[in-house]
Amino acid sequence: MKNVLIIGSTGQIGSELTMKLRGIYGGGNIVAGYIRGAEPKGELLESGPSAVVDVTDAAQISEAVRKYKVDTIYNLAALLSAVAESKPQLAWKIGMGGLFNVLEVARECGCAVFTPSSIGSFGDDSPKDKTPQDTFRNPHTMYGVTKVSGELLSDYYFYRFGVDTRSVRFPGLISYVTLPGGGTTDYAVDIYYSAVRGETFECPIAAGTFMDMMYMPDALRAAIEIMEAEPSKFKHRNSFNIAAMSFDPEIIYAAIRKYIPDFNMVYKVDSLRQKIAESWPNSLDDTCAREEWGWKPEYDLDAMTRDMIARLRERLQ
Numbered sequence: 641m642k643n644v645l646i647i648g649s650t651g652q653i654g655s656e657l658t659m660k661l662r663g664i665y666g667g668g669n670i671v672a673g674y675i676r677g678a679e680p681k682g683e684l685l686e687s688g689p690s691a692v693v694d695v696t697d698a699a700q701i702s703e704a705v706r707k708y709k710v711d712t713i714y715n716l717a718a719l720l721s722a723v724a725e726s727k728p729q730l731a732w733k734i735g736m737g738g739l740f741n742v743l744e745v746a747r748e749c750g751c752a753v754f755t756p757s758s759i760g761s762f763g764d765d766s767p768k769d770k771t772p773q774d775t776f777r778n779p780h781t782m783y784g785v786t787k788v789s790g791e792l793l794s795d796y797y798f799y800r801f802g803v804d805t806r807s808v809r810f811p812g813l814i815s816y817v818t819l820p821g822g823g824t825t826d827y828a829v830d831i832y833y834s835a836v837r838g839e840t841f842e843c844p845i846a847a848g849t850f851m852d853m854m855y856m857p858d859a860l861r862a863a864i865e866i867m868e869a870e871p872s873k874f875k876h877r878n879s880f881n882i883a884a885m886s887f888d889p890e891i892i893y894a895a896i897r898k899y900i901p902d903f904n905m906v907y908k909v910d911s912l913r914q915k916i917a918e919s920w921p922n923s924l925d926d927t928c929a930r931e932e933w934g935w936k937p938e939y940d941l942d943a944m945t946r947d948m949i950a951r952l953r954e955r956l957q
């Protein structure tokens with residue numbers, strides 16, 4: 641990677657990935673792509689170039705790639721799972737139409753492409769525990785449908801045109817920087833904000849519902865390491881299971897109460913999010929990522945909880 645375009649640079653992953661890549665490759669080499677209404681601000685705006693790049697507009701992608709001599713595209717534009725259910729047509733337009741535009745520009749200009757997939761690409765009939773890399777997948781959400789289709793399309797562009805496409809299936813991502821918005825796993829971010837603000841947390845996911853989660857520093861490392869990996873050991877490309885921790889609401893609640901003993905949580909289950917969560921794996925098997933490009937998480941629940949509370953205290957109090 642020398643010159644990188646991040647599409648969706650002001651979102652939950654993009655805002656941190658852009659800054660991390662600028663720290664590694666130099667600010668001038670990392671272009672923050674954004675849509676109108678979600679402009680970069682502060683450090684994100686000042687530390688490097690930015691360009692209007694709407695993933696649904698192939699000409700805008702092409703113009704930015706040519707202008708900045710981009711060799712790698714991080715395609716982070718997407719609607720998360722719960723919001724995608726309220727706008728399925730738009731979710732398809734961004735998730736699949738957008739991906740097609742990115743892959744076409746990459747084919748023409750010789751770029752590598754990273755497009756995140758998700759635990760949401762599995763469905764009700766996939767094995768629930770230690771879900772394998774290669775298994776039956778039948779998601780019934782538009783989010784899941786775009787993730788499975790996106791993986792297939794990305795592999796197609798690799799096999800058919802030699803476009804260097806790579807991807808990981810992200811678990812729920814937890815961060816103190818930018819809020820996710822519209823996901824099924826968002827509760828595992830919101831709970832920390834309530835705890836640090838001294839508020840009672842209303843949990844939208846029922847006790848006993850396990851999902852894979854990951855602290856953002858590990859997720860950023862995964863997104864960078866897979867693109868830097870030497871591909872000769874790859875048996876897979878789109879997309880690798882990666883995992884760090886799996887918990888239900890009771891377990892994260894207890895982990896926070898270890899540091900904030902008077903924190904209180906009650907349940908107010910959201911039926912849409914609950915249904916989606918129940919269709920997802922309890923935990924993923926990430927052996928292939930470990931073997932094929934050396935993936936290894938650094939944060940467990942306790943290490944993440946200590947850091948989240950400390951960082952949010954700095955930001956909110």
Ligand code: AKB
Nearest residue numbers: 720721758823824825
């Ligand atoms: C969501 O909840 O929609 C995302 C995801 C797990 O892909 N965080």
